[in-house]
Amino acid sequence: MKLKYITKDTLHPELENANPLVQKLINPIVDSNQSLEELKNTPHKRCEDIVLRQAVAFMQDISAKGLKTMIVGDYDCDGICSTTMLVRLCEKLQIDYGYYIPNRVEEGYGLQPKLVQDIAEKDYQVLITVDNGVKAQPALELAQRLGLRVMIVDHHQIQQEVLCDVLYHTDLLGTWFQNQCASGLLATLMDAMDLLDDYDLALAAIGTIGDMMHLSQHNRYLVQAGIKQLNKHRYPAIDFLLKRAVKAYDASVVSFNIVPVLNAVGRLNDPAVKIYQMVAYLVHPDQKGLKENSKIIKSINEKRKQLTQEHLKQAEQLVVDHQNIQILVKNGFHEGIIGIVAGHLANRLQVPVMVGTENQGLYKFSVRSPFLDIYSVLETYSGRYFEAFGGHEKACAFSIKPENFEAFKAELLAHFQTIEISEPVQEVILLETEDLKLEYFNQLLQYEPFGQGFQRIPVVIEGHLLKGFPIKDIGRKWTLQDNQDLVEVVTFGVDKDLDISHASAQIVGELQKTYNQQKLSLLASKILI
Secondary structure: OEEEEOOOOOOOHHHOOOOHHHHHHHHHHOOOOOOHHHHHOOOOOOOOOHHHHHHHHHHHHHHHHOOOEEEEOOOOHHHHHHHHHHHHHHHHOOOOEEEEOOOOOOOOOOOOHHHHHHHHHOOOOEEEEEOOOOOOHHHHHHHHHOOOEEEEEEOOOOOOOOOOOEEEEHHHOOHHHOOOOHHHHHHHHHHHOOOOOHHHHHHHHHHHHHOOOOOOHHHHHHHHHHHHHHHHHOOHHHHOOOOOOOOOOOHHHHHHHHHHHHHHHHHHOOOOOOOOHHHHHHOOOOOOOHHHHHHHHHHHHHHHHHHHHHHHHHHHOOOOOOOOOEEEEOOOOOOOOHHHHHHHHHHHHOOOEEEEEEEOOEEEEEEEOOOOOHHHHHHHHHHHHEEEEEEOOOEEEEEEOHHHHHHHHHHHHHHHHOOOOOOOEEEEEEOOHHHOOHHHHHHHHHHOOOEOOEOOOOEEEEEEEEEEEEEOOOEEEEEEOOOOOEEEEEEEOOOOOOOOOOEEEEEEEEEEEOOOOOOEEEEEEEEEO
């Protein structure tokens, strides 16, 4: 890996009196005309777009008429949070509702015709999809024939005309409110109806972080406001999901400690907790039984971690050396885990990685790429080989019939033999020892949240690693010598088997606080001896 050191000649005028760590890490990721005060305290704005008014009128109408309503959500973090928020809205409007989230493995993503038929046969009059729906053309055609009133709340790409009464979609809103996930859309809707409370804001923040949305404009407001509510109220439903207590929530705590727990339930399809039961757990943040139920939910996440490590070891054995793309297939891989495994290996090997398993007569693959636009490459094979295909530049998924797999694999490998993948270049910011003060880092956190669209550039330090020891079977930790408040280096996945001590190194990673919040730690992505 080559390191490219990032500097910016012109200092933002609002950073002139900032400490050196803030200057080095914030200045390269802001525009010179950007208001840093607004970045730190993003204002609340109300949406007045016609599409939102249509959604408000739809909800008010089904409430006034007492129409029986079914909510169909999605199985990831945003899907769970947004479904919970819509259930809460229905309760506030006294709507007669039911809700359902399809099983990831058995039913697949989104609204299916069979589910629509079941909904109609149970005398529901209204169907609202949340975090899905724009691609469910056959199901929507059936809903129309059966006379169901339909509203779709979604943020996925619109590829064709969507058959529904109301399409409440982020692309149809004004600039400030675009790029929202489903949870953000629900918060915007509830705000317009004066029915958005503190807990709804917290759920919207979790969903927005979980779906890795662009953290600008309204998304930024939602995350800042939602995290404030998490810290103000310390909701039992959320706090109990933590493996160990934290002194304060921030975007990183949510991203690494709450989002994976919610996603694990949808990934694993564990009989101990059905995905739709997560909504019942979250809908009232201080109801009875939360602590006991949270233990079951967290145990599923621990199982997810264990399966990930097992699958990762098995996948590593399938890796072919000196190959520009890795195509790894094994019957028995869990469909909900293969994307995580592909991501780990892509980051480690620095080549695109496809991990597949057989399910319901098809090979199903998750694909991750560290830098190449793999979606565009695979899209050229979609019409000839794939039964289903979707995703974006760095992460996608497809299914293929087993009888077509070998021909596809041969073509793809031949194509990648013509591609020269150069050594990756990592942009970094060099930090000196005098930059590494806890006081400086605390001032940096005033610019939270960091993430998509406002991402901290990795830092590099030169340090002397002292004693190292393993962290269970998933990582490694070293103590550091003479680096101000930076006292440790931690790795997970990457370099976890690197057994070195008393060595000088260049360490690339991201600064964070130690668990006791009293010192600094470096979460390393690469250690160069």
